[in-house]
Structures are given as structure tokens and as C-alpha cells.
Amino acid sequence: MRIRIATVIVLLINISVFYAQEKPNILFIFADDQTFESLGAINNPEIKTPNLDRLLEQGTLFTQTFNQGSWSPAVCLASRAMLNSGLSVWDSKNFDKLSNSEGKDKVTPWSLLMKNAGYDTYMTGKWHVRLDANKLFDEVRHVRPGMPNQTNKRYARKFLENEPDTWSPYDTSNKGYWKGGKHWSVVVADNTLDYLRKSKEGENPFFMYVAFNAPHDPRQSPKKYVDMYPIENIAVPESFLPEYPYAEEAASGKDLRDEQLAPFPRTEYSVKVNRQEYYAIITHMDAQIGRILDALEQTGQIDNTYIIFTADHGLAVGDHGFIGKQNMYDQSMRVPMIISGPRIPKSKQIHEMVYLQDAMATSLEIAEVKKPNYVAFNSLLPLTKNSNKKSKNQEVYGAYLDNQRMLRSKDFKLIVYPTIGKIRFYDIKNDPNEIRDLALNPSYSKEVKKHFKKLFSQQKKLRDQLDLSSVYEKYLNNF
Template identity: 50%
Template sequence: MIRSLALVPFAVLALVSLAQADDAKKPNILFLFSDDQSYETPGYVGLTQAQTPSLDELAKRSVSFTHAYNQGSWSGAVCVASRTMLNSGRFVWHANDIYKTSEKERAEGRFWSEYMKKAGYRTYMTGKWHVPANAAKAFDVTGHVRGGMPQQTPQGYDRPKSADDTQWQPWDKKFGGFWEGGKHWSEVVGDEAVGFLEEAAKDEKPFFMYIAFNAPHDPRQSPKEFVDMYPEHEIEVPQDFLPEYPECKQIGCPPTLRDEHLAPFPRTKYAVQVHRQEYFAIITHMDQQIGRILEALEKSGKADETYVFFTSDHGLACGHHGLMGKQNSYDHSIRVPLLVSGPGIKPGTNDAAVYLQDVMPTTLELALVNKPEHVEFTSLLPLIHGEKAQSYDAIYNCYLDLQRSITQDGFKLMVYPKANRVKLFDLTSDPMEMKDLSADPVHAEKKQQLFATLQKWQAKVGDKLGLDAQLVK
């Protein structure tokens, strides 16, 4: 070995040493990603009965962004749009433009994981991918790569009709879904992430881990002990409960929509209690796996040099406003939890409006990667370190050509083009979005101001849908 090194020119050795030093300075990145998890569900938020002790502990050493959003979707599969935005760095309609060429984007090095590879990271992925690019090629190492949702069964829809409707149970493995293969998918993700961390403990190269749970997406299955933690008769029904959303058909959420078909129409309080029972149970079960992963990180000896990010791809109604899915622009469906911890991070909360996809440019900055021109989302680090107060002047959201919304200065304007109407909410006094102020002349100017902001954001994100200004007159 000594003899062979002597034959290598000094300049080459110097470059190798610099490269190794550069890698050594770079922190590890652990990205934990859930599916369908509303901002209100982590225990540390204190808004529901859901218990998440592992996330609660992580929150104690994290910056918690209380107003993190998904930007919307061009399809009913909101997760596809969210994940394409996350991995490409592009705003929603620009991400839609490259959706079918995502594999080409990846091959040309314009995906999140490809930038991390170039920065010297060993990249790892397990769990839900749902992006039209080859995960096995996008990452150095992959575990079980899942497509979208676990297979739902006919018995999993339009239930429960009554307390006697017990043909489908979350712990019954005969229905497959999360139980397909014999072990719950969340446990598989936990096992594989722990295994990679055990290997990483022996590797000096920095790692980038993309750990994507399918939970708590339906079918919301978990072991019986977790379901038993939440007796259905004790589950709180959301304050904004409705038997049916008035414009459900015009906004693209009819009874035939897969997500909405999960519970009976009209909604009953009992059905909502059961769905929220199962929702909380699978979240708590996933939280147990997150705890295992964080414990493995500590055991690896790498925790002090690792940034941990936790968020979800979008939220979920699960009984709010007469809705069950995520195909709407209420906060319960577009707002997600977002935690960031790591070296130099001072724990606390940050109320700045951000997008969950801001995680991608944040990690690029930590990896000393110059922000690529096509990346439109913004690093969270200036907010974390108090260098600025906000990243965006407003939060834009869309769903197909059926819904648009803009949130700014504590107000949200929703536009329903097909229903030919708008809704206006004062989120400060009405965080549950229950009192529509759109017909109140006191707020006429606010309505028009928000509509103008919405149109500006349409241009910014590549949204070509024309909106009639008469809607806010």
C-alpha cells in the first residue's frame, strides 16, 4: 500500500484528501416521510387524541414549522404530485410538465437523490416512492420500494354502516393491504432503516436516507393492541362534522371518489369515530417504528452529525367538513407536520408559512450544493436561523381545475370555478374554517385583494386555469 501511494502524484493525493475532508464536514441527512398525515395528528401538537411519543421526543429537539403546506395536485392521487414536487424541486404545474419525463430528469441528475450522490452521499431509500422514476437507479441502495397505497379490498369501503358492521377489522391479516407479505409494511420500513443505520455506523461516508412510510394511508391497518388504545366510543368527532359537504360533487369529491367512498353517505358520527380510531392507531404504530429508527441512529454514533427531517406528503380530512380524503383545500388536508433537528438547531416553533417541499433545497444547502436553477422551493435554514421572517408572501393551493385557494395574512380564499362560488375564512378567529365570510360586505376588499394575489401565484406556478373575477365582485 505504501509503495503504491508513493507512485501517485502529490497533486492527486491532495485532491483526494480535500474530497475526503469535504465529505467529512458534511452532515448526514435522515428524512422521515409519512403518507396522509394531517398537521393536527402528532401528539406534540395537542389537537387530537393521537399518541406519538417518538415524534414528541423528536419535537423537543426540533424546530417545528406549524404552518407547512402541500401546494396541490393535478390528479386525485395527491401523493404523486406532492412527491414529484419534492424530488424535482419544482412548483406544482411545472412539476406536472415533467411528470411523464421524470426518469429522464433523474437520469440527467436533476432529482434530489442525484444531487446528494454528486455531493458525496451514500443514498438510501425504502418504502413508498410513487414517482415515475426508477428508485433503484435514483438511490445507491434501496429496500422494499412500494408503489402507492396498499391494496384496498371491497370490504374496506362504505363502512361501517353501524356498530354491528364488523366484517372488516384493521388487525385481520386476511385482507392483505399493509399485512401483505406477512409483516406490516411500517415494520418492514422500520427494519430496513435500522439495518442501513447499522451498516452506516461503520462507514465514514455521509448518508442520505429517504424513509417513506405508506402509513397512515388507508387501509388503515395496525395490530389490535394499537386499535384498542382508542375505543371508538371515546373518539372525539371533529367540531366541523357534516353529514355531507354541500359542494362535494362540484369540487371533485363526490361519493364515487375512492377516498370519499371509504365511509358511508351521508356521514354518521359513529363512522367518523371508527375511521379516526383506525387513523390514530396506525399513526401510533408508525410512531413506534420511527422510535426504533431514531434509537438506531443514536446507537450508530452518528446522531450528533445528523439532521433529521419529518413531514408528510399532505393531510387528510378523515371526517372534517363531511369529507374523508385529501382532495380539498382545507387546512386539515393541505397542512402537514414538519420537524427539523440537527447540529446548531435551536428547538422551538416557527409560524412562517412554508411548503413541505422546502425540505429538498434545505438538504442541498446542508450538503453544500449550490441551488439548481430549476429548484423553485426555498431552503428553511434562513428561517431556522432567524435570517428572515418568511419565505413566501402567500400559500397557493390547487386541485385539478376544480379548486384554487390562497392563504395570506391570516385569511384564506377558496375558489370553486365549477360551482361558481368562493369562500373566505378568517383563520385567526376561525381555525376550523367553519364561518364563510365571502358574502360579508365588510370583507369585500379582502376578497378582491386575495383574488389578485391568487392570480399572481397562478403565473408563478404555471397555472393556466382562467378564473372569473366576477366571482369576487
């Protein structure tokens, strides 16, 4: 009898190991400050992203992916709090108070949900969440801060076309990404490759959270990458402005750190140099992503691994007079989102409206984990399986502090500046660069009213307490 019981126990253990091995791996790759318009094969012939292009060929691209906003000037802080908690923007503000490293409170962090589902969890790179990463993952390597150190010398650049520059993105003495002797993007890739070599021998599937600081400033990369982008080949955005008219009222003006990376008023040359360095660090990061994809293939794990690539928000880099991301224009709110893996369609594009924080819910469905009730975001897998499937978000909401609100549908965008009672309205379908403000055009008043009402509905849903009624009444009084 004891022999039979022992045999059954061994059999059950073997079965559990078999199913653990069959469960797919999940590799989450996270960029920082990468706008949607930075994919060479899709929307920007100026930039070289051969490995993201390769991932596009292997998977599905969500072309309308947005960040939900921020309660902090450090937009990445709010974005990552939403991502790792599943909470919507205003609820995520207190994520650290709702959760702990044991996941026993009201909110269980993403990594612990994966661990509880039988995954070996790993993290490297930028964290910037108000919880200790070392307590949330099985293995952690090189946790980085919100950004590499930025020097006064970088802020002091004059960007004068006919004078020598005072700062170089490939001068390693400027520290930043070079601090420690090896570029931080290379360190992230090295760490990831090391873990992939070990994981192929593991009994459990892995959940890897691989977070680059790139392409956040200081945008530094080796000289050969900067040389790929001669200034004379860099275009200025069609939406270029020397200064945005409501920047100060929007809390995105001269006092904001991000906006001090180019002089006021903006010059075309200063924007070109910033974009040159932005493209270079993206291409350098892309090369590291290529090393990771190669390692997945070389270790024989690619066929059983889902890859989710996205960024925490976009970046203006000269769009509408902004350099940073604290605004509601698509360049700053919209990001790449690529998913590849078993049964994910290849070379497909989906144009439904989604949030980047849907990455968490997507991974839970892949891992066959029931989504907790508090998770406000949705799995993207149903959209990949059914071309006729509609997103649960037919419009997306955006916010920045109490100074900006946004409602974006497929065809239109409403931006509200509450502190001055000002609105802007764009016909995205016919004006994708958001140049012609139609807020006071009587032909669009019906759409403006409709989008205001949708914004009010989103505010209620997301527990946004900001009262916009006076702004709406002021608009109605114009007609």
C-alpha cells in the same frame, strides 16, 4: 520526486475522506396522509406520538406547512413529483419527461443531486414517482406502490354502532399492510436500521429517503394500537358535516375512491371509527420512528445527522364532510414539518408560511449544493437561524385539478370552485376550524378582493392557466 507526488496524492485522498466524513448525514422521513393536527404534544391530546414529540424536543417545528396541490386525484403523486424534482405543481406534471435516471436532462432528481454531492443514497418504502427508484438511489429496499391493496370488504363497511363490524384493521387475512407477513411500517423501520448499522462504517455521508405508506388507508395496525383509542374517547371534528355542499362540483364527491371509505351521509360514528384507525396507525408508525431514532443514537450518528420529517399532504377524516384529502381545507392541505440536527434550535416553533416541498431545498443547503435555477422551493435553514426572518411565501397557493383553487394567508383563506362560480372565505385567525363562510359578508369584501388579486398573482407565477376572471366578476356583482 515520484515519492513526493505519491505523498501529496495520499494526503489529498485523506483530506477528501476527512471532509466527506465531516459532511452531515441527512435522514428524510416521509409519512403519507398525515395531517398537521396529529401531533400529541402540540395540537391533539387524543393521539399518542411520543417519538414525534421527542423529535419536536430535539428540533424545530414549522407550524404552517402546506402542500401546493395536485393535478391528479392521487394527491400524493403530484406532491412527490414536486418534492423529488423541485418543480412547482403545474410544472411537475411532466417531471418524468424532463428527467432521466442519469440526470442529464433539464431536471436532475433530488437523489442524484445528493449523489453528485458525495452522498451515499438510500431509499425504502413508498415511492409513487414516475421514475425508476432503483436507478436513482445507490441502494433501494422494498419499493412500495401508492397504497397497500384495499379490499371490497373494507369499502362495504356500514359503520352501524350496534352491529358487529365486517372488517378489522388487525385481521392479517385482509392483506393490505399485512401482505408479505410483516406490517409494512415495520419493514420500513427494519430496512432503515439495517442501513444505519452499515452506514456507520462508510466513508461518505448518507442521504436516506425513508417513506412510510402509513397512515394511508387501509389504516391497519396491531390490535394493541387500536385498543389505545376507545371509540367513546374519540371526538368528532368541530367542522363535521354529514355532506359537503359542493363536493360533487369540487370533484371530491361520491365517485372519488377516498370518499367511499365511509357511507353517505356521514355519521358521527363512522367518523369516529375512521379516526380511531387513523390514530392507531399513526401511533404504530411513531413507534417505528422511535426505533430509527434509537438506532441513530446507538450507532453514534445522531450528532452529525439532520432529520427532516414531513408528510405528502394531510387528510380530512371527517373534516367538513370529507374523508380524503382532495379539498382545500387545512386538515387536508397542512402537514407536520420538523427539522432537527446540528445547530437547529431545539423545541422551537416557526409560524411562517412554507411548503413541505421546501424539504428538498433545505437538504441541498445542508449538503452545500447550489440550488438549481428550476427549483421553485426554498431552504428553511435561514428561518431556523434568524427569528426575525420572514418566509419568501407570505401566502400559499393550493389547487386541485381545475375544480378548486385556494389562496391562504396567515389570517384568511379564499377557496374558489370555478365550475360553479362559487367562493368561500374564512377568517382563519378567529375561525381556525374554517366553519363560518364570510364570502358574502360586506365587512370582508376588501379582504376577499385582496386575496383574489393575490391568487391571480400566484397563478401567473406558477403558470396556472385556469381562468378565474368570471368567478371574480360574479363576486363583484354581489355588491
